[in-house]
Amino acid sequence: MKIENNRIDELNHLELKAHRRKFDFVAEDIAALEDVMTKLAAFNVAIPSWALGTGGTRFGRFSGTGEPRSLEEKIEDVGIIHALNKSSNSISLHIPWDIPGDAANIKALASEHGLHFDAVNSNTFQDQKDQNLSYKFGSLHHVDKAVRKQAVEHNIEVIKYGDELGSKALSVWLADGSNFPGQLNFRHAFENTLESLREIYDALPADWKVWVEYKPYEPNFYSTTIGDWGQAYLLSTALGPKAQTLVDLGHHLQGANIEQIVSLLLMKDNLAGFHFNDSKYSDDDLTVGSINPYQLFLIFNELVEGMDSKGMDHATSIGWMIDASHNIKDPIEDLIQSVQAIKIAYSQALLVDKQALLTAQLNNDVVHAQEILQHAYRTDVRPLIAEASFRIGGALDPLKAYRSLGVRENLIRERGSRSVARGL
Ligand code: PSV
Ligand code: MN
Ligand code: MN
Helix, strand or coil, rough: CCHHHHHHHHHHHHHHHHHHHHHHHHCCCCCCCHHHHHHHHHCCCCCEECCCCCCCCCCCCCCCCCCCCCCCHHHHHHHHHHHHHCCCCECCCCCCCCCCCHHHHHHHHHHHCEEEECCCCCCCCCCCCCCCCCCCCCCCCCCCCCHHHHHHHHHHHHCCCHHHHCCCEEEECCCEEEECCCCHHHHHHHHHHHHHHHHHCCCCCCCEEEEEEEECCCCCCCCCCCCCCHHHHHHHHHCCEEEEEEEEECCCCCCCCHHHHHHHHHHHHCEEEEEECCCCCCCECCCCCCCHHHHHHHHHHHHHHHHHCCCCCCCCEEEEEECCCCCCHHHHHHHHHHHHHHHHHHHHHCCHHHHHHHHHHHHCCCCHHHHHHHHHHHHHHCHHHHHHHHHHHCCHHHHHHHHHHCHHHHHHHHHCCCCCCCCC
16 A cells, blocks of 8 residues: 555645644744754654564564565555655665565565665574574574584675665674573684674675674673674774674663763764664663653764764764564554654754853853753654654654554555564
8 A cells, every 4th residue: 555645735734733833833942943954854764674563572472463464565564654754765674584586676666665775684693494504503603614604695695685675784683692601702702703794794895884783682691792882893893994883772781871882983983873762671672762762862962963073964874773673563653653753852952052062061061061951852843843744745743644544454454454474
């Protein structure tokens, strides 16, 4: 199914008067209003192909209804999100969960929906049924060179798929680690990983990047070979300029100051991009902004400040992507909420008076510095986001539009209530 523009126009028309009132109220106090609107309109967040079906836990998976049954239907779902919010113009594939059979056709279908392909993700954290050697004891870090070679070859194959689709980055997340003290020689594991990543790096097309993702634990519970940003930084800088560190918000120990990590990675030109999600405990993969929206704002505050200091384009200089999948919400609704939450944090960060903040910092005026940040954070920027979306043909309220248009009901009619998406 495809959402026609005139359906969105009709719904917007009903909301327009109330929207104008709210927009004018907040807009009046924003000096650089048009700059904020332009930046918001240019901002897009990639949707992962694995988030379109209902996720699960190790205890069970409760399938939703009308789930996409194929890559084509996943593209259709992202097309729906993008038609509504005009901020989700790309899709990120996980191989082999979503192998593009006929790349030319898949690419053409995506572009019919106004979409392109973001980073491709390799998967050496599961054994596939036709695979010779097992990843039970890891992949790129494995003690056996033959297993490492198999994992390297898989990554090179993923690059080929991505190249055919027009992707420009390979995202590597490894489950490699150990469950018990003594199981691994940390140094050997790290050196093996570096050696394997070098082979993958050498296979990157000239205009590609490799994004190295870290995570402290799970599925291994004693050590993870790329466990934190220090380890990802060591690897990526040893590899070369095409390698950078990917920050997944759920991949930190409790209390970690993610905004500080982000600030320093950006300073060192080593920030590849983000996997957005939210969490209360760790890698919970909950809806972005559902638990700790202030942290998200503080991260964006560092991003905006750091990118501006280097003259980087906010929308295109790093990768913005959602990485979430859980088991109770309608995945499309969850993704719409997530993108809205990201845009809220981004626009609040754009509102921070950077000059005044710097002056407060130089004067050690702690109270005023906090006031400046919280003034921006406490501004209700939702009318700005609605206006930015409206100006480029999106819905004033994408979630409401999704429900009013009965999109899920239509998808159930087309796909059936028992359809199950492949993935996690
Ligand atoms: C691992 O927890 C992760 O965040 C990686 O990005 C994977 O590619 C993704 O989740 C999907 O399993
Ligand atoms: Mn991730
Ligand atoms: Mn994760």
